Amino acid sequence: MKNAVITGAGQRLGHAMAMAMAEQGYDLALHCNHSVQNTETLAEDCRRLGRKAVVISANLSEESAPVQIMEQARSALGPVQGLINNAALYLEDSLQDFTVEQWEQQLAINLRAPALLVQALVKQLPQDSQGCIVNMLDQRVAAPTGMFFTYTLSKCGLADMTAMLARSLAPRVRVNAIAPGLTLPSNGQSEAQFRAAQRKTLLGTGPGPDDIVRALVYLLDSPVVTGETLFVDGGERYQEHPLDSDAPHSTS
Numbered sequence: 001m002k003n004a005v006i007t008g009a010g011q012r013l014g015h016a017m018a019m020a021m022a023e024q025g026y027d028l029a030l031h032c033n034h035s036v037q038n039t040e041t042l043a044e045d046c047r048r049l050g051r052k053a054v055v056i057s058a059n060l061s062e063e064s065a066p067v068q069i070m071e072q073a074r075s076a077l078g079p080v081q082g083l084i085n086n087a088a089l090y091l092e093d094s095l096q097d098f099t100v101e102q103w104e105q106q107l108a109i110n111l112r113a114p115a116l117l118v119q120a121l122v123k124q125l126p127q128d129s130q131g132c133i134v135n136m137l138d139q140r141v142a143a144p145t146g147m148f149f150t151y152t153l154s155k156c157g158l159a160d161m162t163a164m165l166a167r168s169l170a171p172r173v174r175v176n177a178i179a180p181g182l183t184l185p186s187n188g189q190s191e192a193q194f195r196a197a198q199r200k201t202l203l204g205t206g207p208g209p210d211d212i213v214r215a216l217v218y219l220l221d222s223p224v225v226t227g228e229t230l231f232v233d234g235g236e237r238y239q240e241h242p243l244d245s246d247a248p249h250s251t252s
Helices: 012-023 036-048 065-077 100-124 149-169 191-198 209-220
Strands: 003-006 027-032 053-057 082-085 131-136 173-180 229-232
Touching (some): 012 036, 027 036, 053 065, 082 100, 100 131, 100 149, 100 173, 131 149, 131 209, 173 209
Parallel strands (some): 003 027, 082 131, 131 173
């Protein structure tokens, strides 16, 4: 029995990771906020692979949402062993213009909700079960700049939380992370703009969803790996001049 919760599962990387996990034999609780129809279609695709799939709609900015998500997932699937903290809010701001509202929104969804989801998972995890958590970060955590100020702060916090939880939850729960580079067009980028931005990386190219999926499958299937962050970014984090004008690397 392998059950997992994926937040932000209905679109973009969440969709790709959900399909990969279904192919790997996971029964899934697919979280979404507004993209309910897309997520219902995804659930049907997972069921066609012979897996159980339930759609859970919740606003992660609400304090009670993480516990409700885990309770609904457990009720539908049984005890949950896996958690992919994928959903994220990304709003452009800087030190000069960020607002308290943006600060609270982004930290609530990108940092507080993952922590509460982990807490809820651990509370319902049977004593004889092993858990696995993967947090979706951003290559910006290795090369933070002043752009996307509160978004980057929230992802840096999630990176530190990954290391903290890897220590505190061992040996029952492994906790790892993936830090993608620019993987899909975001914030109105044209395909040409997206490809041009990817060509600026050290390798002259950037990741696609399949690259992120391969990293996820590796972390799920590696019983001796914990506290690790896999950067899947074509070397973008080592750019001498960070691509601050490019869109943030949305995972959800």
